[in-house]
Amino acid sequence: MHPSEFAVGVRYAAYGYVFGRSGFRSMPKFVSVSFLDTRNNSTHNMDSSDTSTFTELIFFHLPEEVKPEDPDNLKGKEFLGLFQQAKQQDGHCWSAWGRTEENKSALVWVVDNTGEAQTLTWSQFSTTEWSDDKATVSTSGLESMACPNPAIVKLRTKFTPSLSSVGGITSAPVVYITTMSFVAGVAAEEDAEIMSTWDSRPVVAHPDSRTGESLLSILMVGWQSAEQHYEIWKWSDFRAAYIGPVKAHMLSYPEGIGMKHVPFTLV
Incomplete structure (x- = not known):
């Protein structure tokens, strides 16, 4: 049985391996996967004929005095201006951001490169899609406004399917994001057991x-x-068949990311 058959309330799911750059009974709406390589800014194992979009996810924390939700807050206005600057870059398709439900000072910014017009949602996380595989969001302006700890984390990834192709990141009220680490350099048989390929x-x-x-x-x-x-996690069959086997192979979450629930707003 596919995990989505357990997921009552799931709107979409997306899974992907991250190339990032550092610094289900209701059917899922999307699932994306990608690989991240923090050693450099290049993607890996990409077929030149593959036209999937590239997505950047930026995890960061804001101090209390930065209030982008308040139209009269000067620092909040300055913060929102960073998103508008990113929109002017070549290859930018859409971006969204929001505060995590687990920690309201934690945000995510998502930037995508599909070329399809969308509107972003709020969360302390930012996402951007790019049509240009060399395009990227600069975090220099964000560094002067975000909390120094935990550090800003930027991941560049390629989701399958892309977020745009499944209705967009705002097609569900809440987006669950988890970053999973597995041992690398193991035998192919062990790798296949974890990742199915x-x-x-x-x-x-x-x-x-x-x-x-x-x-x-x-x-x-x-x-x-x-x-x-959270209700799905109470199902013993789901934990035994899917969560247990995966967590048995997982390493600890990278600092500053891990599991988060985010309601997004388009920029």
């Missing part, structure tokens, strides 16, 4: 990996609410 993939260093390296992937699932997602 295997190939030569980019890796990143991880202190808890027995090989010293890890494969980093991102899963995004759209839900009606975080409560509906």
